[in-house]
Amino acid sequence: AQSVAQPEDQVNVAEGNPLTVKCTYSVSGNPYLFWYVQYPNRGLQFLLKYITGDNLVKGSYGFEAEFNKSQTSFHLKKPSALVSDSALYFCAVRQSTDSWGKLQFGAGTQVVVTP
Amino acid sequence: GAVVSQHPSRVICKSGTSVKIECRSLDFQATTMFWYRQFPKKSLMLMATSNEGSKATYEQGVEKDKFLINHASLTLSTLTVTSAHPEDSSFYICSAARDGQETQYFGPGTRLLVL
Numbered sequence: 471a472q473s474v475a476q477p478e479d480q481v482n483v484a485e486g487n488p489l490t491v492k493c494t495y496s497v498s499g500n501p502y503l504f505w506y507v508q509y510p511n512r513g514l515q516f517l518l519k520y521i522t523g524d525n526l527v528k529g530s531y532g533f534e535a536e537f538n539k540s541q542t543s544f545h546l547k548k549p550s551a552l553v554s555d556s557a558l559y560f561c562a563v564r565q566s567t568d569s570w571g572k573l574q575f576g577a578g579t580q581v582v583v584t585p
Numbered sequence: 586g587a588v589v590s591q592h593p594s595r596v597i598c599k600s601g602t603s604v605k606i607e608c609r610s611l612d613f614q615a616t617t618m619f620w621y622r623q624f625p626k627k628s629l630m631l632m633a634t635s636n637e638g639s640k641a642t643y644e645q646g647v648e649k650d651k652f653l654i655n656h657a658s659l660t661l662s663t664l665t666v667t668s669a670h671p672e673d674s675s676f677y678i679c680s681a682a683r684d685g686q687e688t689q690y691f692g693p694g695t696r697l698l699v700l
Contacts, residue, residue, distance in 0.1 A: 502687050504688070504689075506691070511676075511694070511696065512693055512694060513589075513591070513678050513691040513692050513693040513694045514629075514678070514680075514691040515691070516688055516689075516690060516691075519687065519688055558626075560628065560629070564687075570617065570634050570642070571617065571682055571687065571689070572619070572631060572634060573619075573631070573689060575628045575629045576628065577627070577628045578626075578627070580626075
């Protein structure tokens, strides 16, 4: 079984400050890890993924995430947050051996960036 | 790009009627599509995996006779909510992945309100 934990329901940050959204996972074998962002009443937008290779992954809109196998974490980061980054962020994991490619999502973290 | 569309974006129906939601991959072919349900400020719950040319695979607790899924072509999957009731009111989101690739791309979602 696979699971994802996003320990923070909400993260508040001032514009211009660094933003971190935490994610830890549990999966058998090698994980495929993803971050998505959702704006109100919209579908999910893909931000970035880790499949293999370099542990530091760079994605859309200046976001990056670091895969840490020993800590089973995949935290999302942005060096300087924008008000427009305010949204709901989801971490997701799948087993590399899952032929269907089913994703397990975390509960989501609401990010609020204040001017 | 990898664009997934959904139609309709919003639908209001009377209790007891059936509603069909379409999910299309606009610029790629997808053997597999996924249907999710999302409650307000909650994570996504996978309902079923839709496979082109074969029966859908439903997650535990999802009524297959209630939520009919048809994946008629490599670019179209439909979800029909049969005999809808107010408790079926929700945000339904589909996703698709290019064949052989790991990333799921999501549609914009369909807001269903059953009166």
